[in-house]
Amino acid sequence: MTPDWLKQIPQAAQDYIAGRRLDEVECIVADIAGVARGKAMPASKFARQDKFYLPNSIFLQTITGEWADNPTGAFTEPDMILVPDYSTTTAAPWSADCTLQVIHDVFDQQGAPVPMAPRNVLKRVLSLYEARGWRPIVAPEMEFFLVARNVDPNQPIIPPMGRSGRRAAAKQAYSLSAVDEYGKVIDDIYDFAEAQGFEIDGILQEGGAGQIEINLNHGDPVRLADEIFFFKRLIREAALREDCFATFMAKPIEGEPGSAMHIHHSIIDIASGRNIFSDEQGRETPAFLNFIAGMQAHLPAVIALLAPYVNSYRRYVPDFAAPINLEWGRDNRTTGLRVPVSSPESRRVENRLAGMDCNPYLGLAASLACGYLGLVEGSDPRPECLGDAYMSEDELPLTLGDALDIMVESEPIGEVLGKEFVAVYESVKRNEYKEFLQVISPWEREHLLLNV
Incomplete structure (x- = not known):
């Protein structure tokens, strides 16, 4: 029975x-x-x-x-x-x-x-949207590296060996041949995902050596956070089966680009079922601009959630395909906030700042919290960036300590995410940061031991 x-x-x-x-x-x-x-x-x-x-x-x-x-x-x-x-x-x-x-x-x-449970934090943010008659829709993109087994943390991480007998090469973005190099891992990922009932929208080769991107279909934020949570485990298991590691570190390999978790957002009016970012004529609405303005105003206060480790900030460097700005633009991949080409029904805002090392529940909660505050505040964003936003001045905290300082000082973020959660999160991250500062790096030994 x-x-x-x-x-x-x-x-x-x-x-x-x-x-x-x-x-x-x-x-x-x-x-x-x-x-x-x-x-x-x-x-x-x-x-x-x-x-x-x-x-x-x-x-x-x-x-x-x-x-x-x-x-x-x-x-x-x-x-x-x-x-x-x-x-x-x-x-x-x-x-x-x-x-x-x-x-x-x-x-x-x-x-x-x-209140400290990450899934509950995300549900708390969604309840604020629901109270105003809104329902967020998100579509995450997951980037990660396949790397050679690394059993000695003192040794640098290197790309995996492909079926050709050569190590995976960098600068092969969108190459199908590059994906074929570790096709057995991809096959296992597909098989595991099918057994688990997960739908993959697409898999592609990213710019780094052994770097892969998996796109998921848009949907409910809690369900998709659950899927990313499960996906990280299944991807690691698929890699181990083929004698390599999968890593979601933001910056695992020196000289290679980092791994992001880009988040696409749109907001549905519950009563009408319409995307509030588009009006009946298909034009952008004030709510669309308010959402972007909220991102620009409040993202610095949640970077500690989107970039939760000291390694996360190694991704925030110029000229490595990671935006380190709060500019927004239409179909402009140099901006931290990108508006992809889409129909009015699927008009959305893409947050390109989150690292793949973030907790998916907290990453989605943090990003949606910023947009929510923009909708409530009703403010306007800065003018659209029409050029190369990589040339913009740095606007984000570039260390974990600075990011935590900004987070705990933000009253609006504390109210939306929950003050008890923010206090616990800060305590955990301050502890990790203190431990990191006690570790002496090879760079320090090489350049400071005999020179200072």
């Missing part, structure tokens, strides 16, 4: 376990970094429970495994209640056993959403 919860899961998950014995269920949540935390259990045990427990300290753990100070009170680690969102159930096709993954929503013991 089929347990009742299996009747609630997506068709792709039902197809995956059809005719098989389900062995294990992974109960997972995304922590501050976007790392999957939780517990795995026998499917029979999962079927007998409707909630699970984890300590709230998982949102105070840094990327290195250390613990940040709790700015909201004593470090007592009370349990949170995890409730499965069965709509997120998907296969873990790389597992030896028949395994399903389920993302869980996180509540405190009084039943309120835990």
Whole structure:
């Protein structure tokens, strides 16, 4: 007899376990970094429970495994209640056993959403849109590198070996032959995505050596953040199967471009179903310009979320195809805010500042928060940039410490994302930044040891 919860899961998950014995269920949540935390259990045990427990300290753990100070009170680690969102159930096709993954929503013991949980932060922002009769639509682009296995962190990262026996080459953007070099990994990504019920809009070679971009279809922000969260894991597993690594570091290889998570946004009026960026004649609306103005005004305050590590700021350098400005332009890839060519129905704004190392829930929440504030404030953007925006002056914080300073000083961002979340996020990131500053780099040893 089929347990009742299996009747609630997506068709792709039902197809995956059809005719098989389900062995294990992974109960997972995304922590501050976007790392999957939780517990795995026998499917029979999962079927007998409707909630699970984890300590709230998982949102105070840094990327290195250390613990940040709790700015909201004593470090007592009370349990949170995890409730499965069965709509997120998907296969873990790389597992030896028949395994399903389920993302869980996180509540405190009084039943309120835990404000530090990244999925809850995104839902909080979406609720502000909904209260005004709006529904955001997003379309993310994921860039990442396939690299040779690197088991010694002291050694530089290098491109993977292709089927030709040569290492992947740079400056081969959009080359199908370059993609074919690591075709087995791509095949595994397609196979895993199909088993998990994910639709890939396209895969292409980017400008870096072994750098790939995957585009996802537009849709609901929470659903797409869930997919990116799952995709990062499936891509890593596909790479490991073919004896290489997949990395979502913003800047993994010296001298190569970085990896971004470009985010396309449009806003639907819930009552009419129309894109509020276009009027009935197909022209740009004041709301369209307000959204851009909000991005220009508030993006500096969320760069700490879009560029969450010290490595993230290595991507923000001139002449490496990463915009480091807040200019906007139509079909202009040198601007941080690009308006792609589109029909009036799909008119949208592309934020090109986020790095692929960001937590997808927080990256989408931060970007949408800026646009929301622009819509509410009703301000106008600067004039459109018609030339090369790479020549613009730097407008973004260029270190993690500076980015955190701007974030905590922004009252509007604190109100939209939640002040308790901002305090916890700052605590985690200050801890990571302090740890990084204790590491002496090869550059320092080479140039300072005998010269200063």
